[in-house]
Amino acid sequence: MVVLQNVGYAHPNKDVLFSGIHLSVTKQQKVALIGNNGVGKSTLLRIMAGGLPPASGVVKLDSPPYYVPQLVGQFNHLTVAQALGIAEQLQALHDILAGHATEANLALLDDDWTLEERSADALAQWGLAGLDLTQPVEALSGGQKTKLFLAGMTLHQPDIILLDEPSNHLDAPARRRLYEFIQATTSTLLVVSHDRTLLHLLDSVYELSRRGITVYGGNYAFYQEQKQLASNALQEDVRGKEKALRKAREVERETAERQQKLDARGRKKQEKAGVPTIMLNTLRNNAEKSTSRLQGVHAEKIGAISQELHELRQELPATDKMKFGFDSSGLHQGKILVTATGINFRYAETPLWAQDLSFQITSGERLALKGPNGAGKTTLIKLLLGAAAPASGTIHRALGKVVYVDQEYSLLATELTVYEQAQRFNGTALPEHEIKIRLSRFLFPKDDWSKSCRGLSGGEKMRLMLCCLTISSQAPDLIILDEPTNNLDIQNIEILTAALTDYRGTLLVVSHDQVFLEQIKVQRTLELL
Known part of the structure; x- marks a missing residue:
């Protein structure tokens, strides 16, 4: 016990x-x-x-x-x-x-x-x-x-x-x-x-x-059901509070307009009736005070509802707070990106794979690259990217923009701050406030913008990488991910899953996480033995 x-x-x-x-x-x-x-x-x-x-x-x-x-x-x-x-x-x-x-x-x-x-x-x-x-x-x-x-x-x-x-x-x-x-x-x-x-x-x-x-x-499974019920109830509360806020603002506007009409009508009657100027000023001051009190009552009510709504939104799951907005890849579906014919790699004179590899990768596919530790998955990725040459066979590439996300997120420059890193991907000259809005969507509040990338956790690096991809001027044609769920908590895995579901380009994923592969709808597997 x-x-x-x-x-x-x-x-x-x-x-x-x-x-x-x-x-x-x-x-x-x-x-x-x-x-x-x-x-x-x-x-x-x-x-x-x-x-x-x-x-x-x-x-x-x-x-x-x-x-x-x-x-x-x-x-x-x-x-x-x-x-x-x-x-x-x-x-x-x-x-x-x-x-x-x-x-x-x-x-x-x-x-x-x-x-x-x-x-x-x-x-x-x-x-x-x-x-x-x-x-x-x-x-x-x-x-x-x-x-x-x-x-x-x-x-x-x-x-x-x-x-x-x-x-x-x-x-x-x-x-x-x-x-x-x-x-x-x-x-x-x-x-x-x-x-x-x-x-x-x-x-x-x-x-x-x-x-x-x-x-x-x-x-x-029971936990997920209970969390989903709680999430549904929270979403309903948020929608109800949003409706109440809209109604309160509408009532405030209608009340203000009605009061303005009453005040204007009153002034005209008083002027026609020949009310002395001193009395007119007194009546006008009283009307302004009454209007101010009404505005204060409505502002207080709207402020209270807004605060309640803010607190409810803070409790929403992270994936509900984010908007990924990946652009579509520029490649048409089905275009052949890679053709490998009889390729192998050698360490000294020993071939890495018992059988030479032959395969194609076409645009829009979602593939899993599997194999036991030491089977050569990382080596095959290097061959695909042109970072290594096969010892035998041929490999033809027609790749456009490729993003390789390794386990260390080495695409991120450790010497930069979170904000500086986001700006590095800003190919369309988005204004500063838009970059900061996007960082906030990916759970990087103001206090995090000056953080060094070196000190970020695995989940934070992953979220920053996704944010940078949405800031980039063009979505990559191919994303390669190497064990992306290692060292991520469940919340960040859900965030990554939602992002990859939104993505419309080509995916190649090295992962032993079968649930993750099913959720991102992997269609084909390249198995290394």
Whole structure:
């Protein structure tokens, strides 16, 4: 069981990340912990894992948890055995087998005589067969590092498992293995993830926000239904408040016009009746005060409705606030953009692909580029872009404007501010206020315009990239995206999905996220083996 009571955390600069967090996870429960980037999901997981002390509150766990972190580069200085937490036991086993059966070694080993065999089996189950336990973690790829920590779950069989974005950097076979493990395990699970396929496998959804933890008593599908109902109700409230605001302004205008007519009619009667000038001035002042009071009443009412409407709009989902407005690609549908005939690439004298590749890409298509880690997806993209030449075969390109969005969003210049970056894409000389309006639509308020691009999160970089594409004078004919949903929260994945749905050009997407591929309506797959 996992229990958090009134838990809070503050950054070293004293900024409060969250406070008053209450959470309870029962034995064998499988929980998804979701929320927008920056609300503190990973921090909360680290507190539960014992890696961070809370600023306040109490954390109780029935047994020591096994923690799989999102960022595994911090373990590069360790060996595989050290990362698995078995280095001391392994050394004790070797010492005993070498004749040093001391009490200390026997206590360390704790009768786990099959430790090496179990470690090898666990690594093999996660696609790391033959991995040397003395090898440095630094020598492994990002996907292999994640698999290493996942193998620790199989090896240690912990009662409580904490997973932070476990499917990041995993290829399709490893993801399937992870899904199978989650379905089969009897351990208590608490998982931070944006992987919708994985989220559907968990029993409950706990949403972390600035207001604390909201518990949804069902799986992710149930959570989506509840959020949609709430969104529909909010949209109805917004429409109702917009209608009330229009009505209030109409009443204000009609009242002002009616008052002006009454005042004018009154003045004419008074002038005809020969009312003295002093009395006319007094009557005029009284009429002006009355008009001013009426205007004040209406202005107060309109101001109150406007404030309520502003607050409601602030609660709208991000995708409802944005207007993408992608221009259409200049290419006609069906034009052949790429023709590859028998191409291959070689490292030294070894061909990258067992079979040469032949394919075409036509304008308007939506393609997924798939394959296990190391299959050569990035190399094929370089061949398509002309950044590398095939060792054999031919490739003909008739590409117009191409945008390649890699995992680091390197199209963005890190030395520029958010506003300067947007201006760099301003090919039609849009005025300054229009650029700022578009930045605001993509959730970059005034305080963010002077932020350095270097310090932006993955989700912020993605939103800025989309904003820049809408500012650009012409939509790209081809957009290539390399693992675009890695490190994005669910909100930003929805934003990206909506943008790509609006786009009418050609898409080539490298992704293991099947839900994302279905939502952006991928029509064809290029599979590398």
